[in-house]
Amino acid sequence: xxxxxxxxxxxxxxxxxxxxxxxxxxxxxxxxxxxxxxxxxxxxxxxxxxxxxxxxxxxxxxxxxxxxxxxxxxxxxxxxxxxxxxxxxxxxxxxxxxxxxxxxxxxxxxxxxxxxxxxx
Numbered sequence: 001x002x003x004x005x006x007x008x009x010x011x012x013x014x015x016x017x018x019x020x021x022x023x024x025x026x027x028x029x030x031x032x033x034x035x036x037x038x039x040x041x042x043x044x045x046x047x048x049x050x051x052x053x054x055x056x057x058x059x060x061x062x063x064x065x066x067x068x069x070x071x072x073x074x075x076x077x078x079x080x081x082x083x084x085x086x087x088x089x090x091x092x093x094x095x096x097x098x099x100x101x102x103x104x105x106x107x108x109x110x111x112x113x114x115x116x117x118x119x120x
Contacts, residue, residue: 013112014048014095021045021093021114023071023086031055033103039083041067043093043114050095052114 014021021043028039037056042049054064065075071089075081094116102109 011044011048014043014045014050016095016097016112019043019045019047019050019093019095020090021049022088022090024049024088026083026086028083036060041086041114050093050112050114 022045023041024044025042026039027042028037030037031053038053038060039056040051040053042051054060054067056064064081067086068075068081070091071086073081073085073089093114095112096115097110097112099108099110101107
């Protein structure tokens with residue numbers, strides 16, 4: 001079998017810890033379980049990448065606000081945020097793992113994700 005490696009697929013996941021990254025890709029979707037809208041951000045540097053989903057929900061808004069503020073994009077009550085403005089922005093993130101129980105299979109899953117968005 002021949003497998004084509006597309007641009008960006010030649011990198012591994014970032015190591016845990018602080019990483020200076022650039023936002024290189026944003027993908028929109030809905031969660032598999034409850035249909036909650038999200039956008040997935042790809043944080044990337046020369047060492048690798050990590051993707052992180054930001055859910056458009058009450059619980060998810062603090063992380064969304066933090067991300068926009070960390071890249072100097074203003075957040076105002078009653079105004080819409082445009083995720084396309086995040087592309088190309090640089091910031092420092094903390095990379096770590098999070099485990100949770102999958103609601104459908106009841107199996108534990110572990111994700112590598114970005115946390116603690118810091119101004120670079």
